[in-house]
Amino acid sequence: MNHKDLDVWKKSMDLVEAIYALSKFFPDDEKFGLTNQIRRASVSVPSNISEGAASKSDKEFIQFLYIALGSLSELETQYLIAVRLKYIIENKEIENKINEVKKMIVGLRNYLLKK
Template sequence: MEHKNLDVWKKSMDLVESIYKMTQTFPESEKFGLINQMRRAAVSIPSNIAEGSARKGDKELIQFLYIALGSIAELETQYMIAVRLQFVNKDEEMEEMILNVKKMLLGFKNYVGKKIES
């Protein structure tokens, strides 16, 4: 399965770009804190989709999708922290992007899981 053809991978790549742009506005004091954590969590999502897709079987792919789901949950929490700390204003577009990637990951995981069961 070619990861570059997957909509969930494409959308997660868009999310990475948006997170990098958003965190450029954070205070310099967060360079090794929240900025680094958010960027790493964001990058982890398409990276795990790609790595899982390159593996030999769907069971391995599922494991990497669970890691990606953990990363999107982590990123969502970090975004909420950034809003609370007033590093960034609440952004409905960003929230929708995070939610959409999460839904797409869950859908893809469920699809692959059903393939394994049959």
């Protein structure tokens, strides 16, 4: 399975772009803190989807999808921290992208589990 053909991978790549754009507004003193963490978590999502798609078995792919879900939860938490610290204002577009990717990963995982 080629990861570039997966809609969930494409949507997670869009999310990475959105997170990078959003995190530009974080304070400079967060460059090595929250800015770095939220960007790394966002990059981890499509990275794990692609690594899983390249794996030899559905079981292995499912494990990478669980890791992607963990990174997505980490990303969501870091986004909420940035909102609470008033580095950014609440952004429904970002929240919708996170939720959409989460549903797509869960859907793909469920499909693979039923195969």
